[in-house]
Amino acid sequence: MKKITRKLVLSVLSVVLTVIALGTTTFAWFTITNTATVQPFQAEVIADSGIQIAIGTGDPLALEWKSTLTTLDIINYMTATYGADAFRFNHVTSPDGRNFYTLGTIGVGDGTTAGYLQLPLHFRSDSTSQINWSYVSLTGTETSFTTRVAFTDSKGVSHAANSALAVNPADAMRVSITGNQNIEEPVGTFTPTNTTVAYENALSTTNTVLGGLAAADLRGLTEDVQGVPTYVGVNGAQNYFYKSNAILPGGSDAVTTVATLTSITSSLILDMTADQSLIADAEYYGQVTVRVWFEGWDAEGYNALLGKTILASFRFTGA
Numbered sequence: 001m002k003k004i005t006r007k008l009v010l011s012v013l014s015v016v017l018t019v020i021a022l023g024t025t026t027f028a029w030f031t032i033t034n035t036a037t038v039q040p041f042q043a044e045v046i047a048d049s050g051i052q053i054a055i056g057t058g059d060p061l062a063l064e065w066k067s068t069l070t071t072l073d074i075i076n077y078m079t080a081t082y083g084a085d086a087f088r089f090n091h092v093t094s095p096d097g098r099n100f101y102t103l104g105t106i107g108v109g110d111g112t113t114a115g116y117l118q119l120p121l122h123f124r125s126d127s128t129s130q131i132n133w134s135y136v137s138l139t140g141t142e143t144s145f146t147t148r149v150a151f152t153d154s155k156g157v158s159h160a161a162n163s164a165l166a167v168n169p170a171d172a173m174r175v176s177i178t179g180n181q182n183i184e185e186p187v188g189t190f191t192p193t194n195t196t197v198a199y200e201n202a203l204s205t206t207n208t209v210l211g212g213l214a215a216a217d218l219r220g221l222t223e224d225v226q227g228v229p230t231y232v233g234v235n236g237a238q239n240y241f242y243k244s245n246a247i248l249p250g251g252s253d254a255v256t257t258v259a260t261l262t263s264i265t266s267s268l269i270l271d272m273t274a275d276q277s278l279i280a281d282a283e284y285y286g287q288v289t290v291r292v293w294f295e296g297w298d299a300e301g302y303n304a305l306l307g308k309t310i311l312a313s314f315r316f317t318g319a
Contacts, residue, residue, distance in 0.1 A: 050125060050127060050128055050318065051123055051124065051125040051128050051318055052065040052066060052067060052123070052124050052125070052282070053065070053066060053067070053068075053069055053121060053122065053123060054066065054069075054121075054122040054124075055069055055073060055074065055077045055119060055120060055121055055122070056077055056120060056122070057120055060122060060124070060279055060280040060285060061279070061280065061281060063122060065122075065124065074119070077119070087117070089115060089116065089117070089293070089294055090102060090112075090114065090115025090116075091103045091115070091294070091296040091301075092112065092115040092116050092293050092294070092295075092296055093255070093257060093295060093296045093297050094116075094174070094176070094257070094258050094291075094293065094295070095256040095257060095258060096196060096258050097174070097176030097178065097196040097197075097198040097258040097291065098176070098178055098194075098196055098289075098291070099111060100112050100113070100115065100116055100293065102115065103249060103250070103251065103296045103297075115293070116291055116292065116293035117290075117291065117292040117293070118289060118290070118291050119289070119290040119291075119292075120287060120288075120289050120290075121287065121288050121289070121290060122280075122285070122286070122287045123270065123272060123284075123285070123286055123287070123288070123316075123318070124272075124276070124280045124281070124282035124284065124285045124286075125272070125282055125283065125284045125318065126282055126283045126284070127283070127284075128272070128284060128318035128319065129271065129272050129274065129284045129318075129319075130268060130270065130271055130272065130318060130319050131179070131268075131269055131270035131272065131286065131288065131316050131317075131318050132266050132267060132268050132269065132316065132317045132318070132319070133177050133197060133264055133266075133267045133268075133269045133314070133315075133316060134264065134265065134266050134267075134315050134316065134317045135264060135265075135313070135314065135315035136175060136199050136264045136312075136313065136314050136315075137311070137312070137313040138170040138173050138175065138199075138200075138201050138310065138311075138312055139170050139310070139311045140168045140169035140170035140171070140173075140305075140309065140310045140311070141168075141169070141309055142166060142167070142168045142206065143166070143167060143168075143304070144164045144165055144166045144167065144304075145164070145165055145167060145302065145304030146162055146163070146164060146165075147159050147160070147161055147162065147163050147164075147165050147240070148161065148162075148240075148244055149161050149240070149243040149244050150243065151239045151240045151242075151243040152235045152236075152239050153165065153235060153236055153239075153240075154207075154208035154235050154236035154237075154299035154300060155208065155235075156235055165302075165304075166205075166206055167206060167300065167302050167304050167305055168204075168206045168207065168300070168305075169305035169309075169310050170201055170310050170311075171201055171204070171206055171207040171298070171300035171305075172237075172294050172295055172298040172300045172301040172302075172305060173200070173201070173292070173293075173294055173295075173310060173312070174198060174199070174200050174258070174260070174292070174293050174294070174295050175198070175199045175200075175290070175291070175292055175312060175314070176196050176197065176198040176199070176258065176290075176291045177196070177197055177269050177288050177289070177290050177291075177314075178194060178195065178196040178197075178269075178288060178289045178291070179194075179195060179269040179270035179271075179286065179287070179288035179289075180192040180193065180194060180195070180270060180271060180273075180286060181193055181195045181268060181269070181270070181271050182271040183195075192271070192273075195269070196258075197261065197264075197267045197269055198258045198259065198260045198261065199260055199261050199262070199264055200260040200261075200262060200295070200298075201262065202262035202263065203262070206300065207300055208236065208299050208300065209260075209262060210257060210260075210295065210297065210298050210299060211257070211259060211260055212256075212257055212258055212259030212260065213255050213256060213257045213297070214256055215254055215255070215256060216255045216256070216257070217252070217253050217255075218233065218234050218238050218248075218249075218252040218253070218255055218297060219231035219232075219233065219234070219248055219252050219253055220232045220233040220234040220235070220238060220239060220242070220248075221234075231248055231252075233248055233249075233252070234299065235299065236298075236299025236300065237298065237299055237300060237301045237302050238252065238297075238299070240302065249296075252297075255297050257295065257297055266317070269288055269316075270286045270287075270288050271286070272284035272285055272286035273285055273286060290314070292312060
């Protein structure tokens with residue numbers, strides 16, 4: 001193999017996800033009958049000559065290593081993994097950014113490997129041993145929908161039935177990246193440790209940050225009717241769900257969600273392993289897993305975001 005020159009890696013993954021509704025209900029995103037499909041899918045990963053990138057699973061030597069992953073490379077991987085036109089986003093939740101669960105009528109449902117996008121990215125280099133997640137952007141086209149019922153949004157603003165509500169599909173979106181980091185424990189001993197960094201959009205005019213919830217209660221404020229508490233859902237999509245269905249989403253009293261960052265500047269996500277010439281035909285080699293999903297418990301997870309376009313952009317830098 002031609003020696004990989006010593007330069008910093010600059011990898012940008014841009015994914016355009018057009019979410020198309022399959023369900024016909026008009027409740028919150030996490031209504032059990034709602035799923036969505038990705039169409040079209042556009043992506044490109046560009047690396048400087050100091051590092052090479054591949055996508056896929058299995059023997060690293062069998063992967064197709066490139067300085068640029070094209071849209072076709074990503075689509076080919078998705079087709080081989082999910083089948084042609086078979087990928088679907090679903091209403092899922094994750095407590096750690098690695099394990100996912102569907103939302104059912106009781107509890108948070110069973111573990112699932114479907115309903116979220118997962119991309120295994122491989123890196124190799126003769127000089128660069130670390131990969132940082134240095135930038136992320138989640139943007140969507142702000143739109144409005146006509147509310148079906150009167151409810152209170154995540155900002156505490158009351159909306160009448162049949163009124164216009166501004167929403168942004170990116171507000172309910174999450175991105176996590178998992179990789180191995182050398183953690184010093186005990187002192188002087190470095191152990192490769194599986195580490196996940198998760199991101200959600202920061203507070204904005206349309207977004208309220210959900211963050212990490214540990215055994216949270218999303219049943220919301222109570223209304224005492226003759227001393228009997230009535231749970232109406234916390235402000236936002238959960239309250240909209242309750243006002244539409246007269247019940248709460250199952251599991252709202254025992255929710256755990258992944259802790260998130262709302263700004264990414266330089267987060268170490270991968271310490272590559274040295275002496276990997278026999279494994280990957282390079283001095284250093286490692287893999288990260290990118291996962292993209294819509295958090296079903298997000299306060300902005302309205303069904304109206306379906307059918308909208310979301311742009312997710314990532315940048316990786318090596319040192």
